[in-house]
Structures are given as C-alpha cells and as structure tokens.
Amino acid sequence: MTQAAPAEPRYTAARYLGLVEAGVLGPDDRVELLEGVIVAIAPQNPPHAAAIRRINDALRDAIGKRAIVSVQLPLIVGGYSVPEPDVAVLPGQQSDYDDAHPTSALLVVEVADTSLLQDRLSKAAIYAAAGIAEYWLVNLRDDCVEVFRAPESVASRYATTLIAHRGERLEILALPSASVAVSDLLPGTGRA
Numbered sequence: 001m002t003q004a005a006p007a008e009p010r011y012t013a014a015r016y017l018g019l020v021e022a023g024v025l026g027p028d029d030r031v032e033l034l035e036g037v038i039v040a041i042a043p044q045n046p047p048h049a050a051a052i053r054r055i056n057d058a059l060r061d062a063i064g065k066r067a068i069v070s071v072q073l074p075l076i077v078g079g080y081s082v083p084e085p086d087v088a089v090l091p092g093q094q095s096d097y098d099d100a101h102p103t104s105a106l107l108v109v110e111v112a113d114t115s116l117l118q119d120r121l122s123k124a125a126i127y128a129a130a131g132i133a134e135y136w137l138v139n140l141r142d143d144c145v146e147v148f149r150a151p152e153s154v155a156s157r158y159a160t161t162l163i164a165h166r167g168e169r170l171e172i173l174a175l176p177s178a179s180v181a182v183s184d185l186l187p188g189t190g191r192a
Contacts, residue, residue: 009036013076017076034126035122045114047140047187047188056069059089059107066175067174068090069087069088070089071086074101077103077132085105107135125156128148135148143186144166145163146162146163148160148161167183
C-alpha cells in the first residue's frame with residue numbers, strides 16, 4: 001500500500017483560483033486567500049458599506065479615466081495571496097483585465113472596523129511585499145485614514161505611515177494632481 005503525498009500546507013494563488021474555476025468556490029462564498037489560507041470575509045455593517053460607496057465615488061471623481069477603480073474584486077499579489085480589497089486603483093484600461101485578474105495596483109484601500117488588526121498588520125504586510133506603492137486603511141473606529149507608503153518588499157512592511165483626519169486631503173502618489181478629501185472617505189460626521 002502506497003502512502004498518499006501530504007496535502008500542501010498552504011493554498012497557492014493558482015490552486016485557490018482553480019477552486020473558483022471548478023465551482024468549489026462561488027460568488028456567494030465571501031472568502032479571500034491571504035498567505036495561503038482561505039479566510040472568510042465578515043459581513044458588512046452599514047458604516048462599512050457606506051465607506052466603500054464614498055471611497056468609490058471620491059476616487060472615481062479624482063481619477064477620471066486615468067486609471068480603473070475596482071471594488072471588492074480579486075487582486076493577485078504573490079504566489080499565496082488573492083485578497084479582494086474593498087477598493088483598488090488599477091493601472092491601464094478595462095480591457096487589460098478581460099482575461100486575467102490584476103496583479104498590481106496603484107493604490108489599495110481597505111475599510112476597517114471589526115477587521116482593523118488584520119487590515120493593519122496582515123494585509124499591510126501582504127500589500128507591501130507585493131510592492132503596492134500606497135495602501136490606505138479607512139479606520140472607522142478612530143474616524144481617520146491610515147496611510148502606508150514606500151513599500152519594502154523584502155521586509156513586508158511600509159517605511160512610511162501617517163494618519164489623515166477630516167479636513168485634510170490625500171494625494172494619490174501614482175496619479176499627480178489627483179487628491180481626495182479625507183471627509184469624503186468617511187461615513188457620517190465623526191463618531192468621536
């Protein structure tokens with residue numbers, strides 16, 4: 001009797017996407033692949049959903065046709081991660097992604113309330129390792145935007161972080177002259 005080969009300890013991006021192709025994972029399965037682990041995406045509360053709508057509108061207004069705004073769709077960032085960021089700004093044009101998921105982004109934005117630690121630690125490390133130049137964490141708990149820039153891919157971290165508050169504007173580094181008001185990204189008038 002021969003022994004079966006041990007199962008792979010982590011899912012690769014290709015293996016994970018194969019589950020989607022085979023119909024094992026479907027559109028109603030709220031999951032993403034983070035560092036080889038299939039992770040459930042928590043249901044959204046109204047402030048989280050409102051923030052995504054606001055970010056989408058603000059970025060589309062700021063960017064126009066210079067890039068693509070993608071909402072909660074796969075982004076392949078390395079061999080073991082396929083997150084579905086709340087919002088991503090992608091280079092190029094729509095037709096560039098007709099046959100394949102994007103593998104890079106100019107900016108990634110995650111909205112965090114219950115997922116704050118995962119988004120601040122795990123996702124920041126994943127995006128930095130992938131060389132995503134800019135990552136914004138819309139922090140609903142503290143009513144601010146945490147901005148991560150200057151990725152150090154080998155160290156899986158960002159060299160520069162700052163906190164932006166209502167009344168301030170954020171420049172999108174990859175798109176000169178494109179900026180958004182922090183207040184336009186946050187729902188409500190402040191919960192402090």
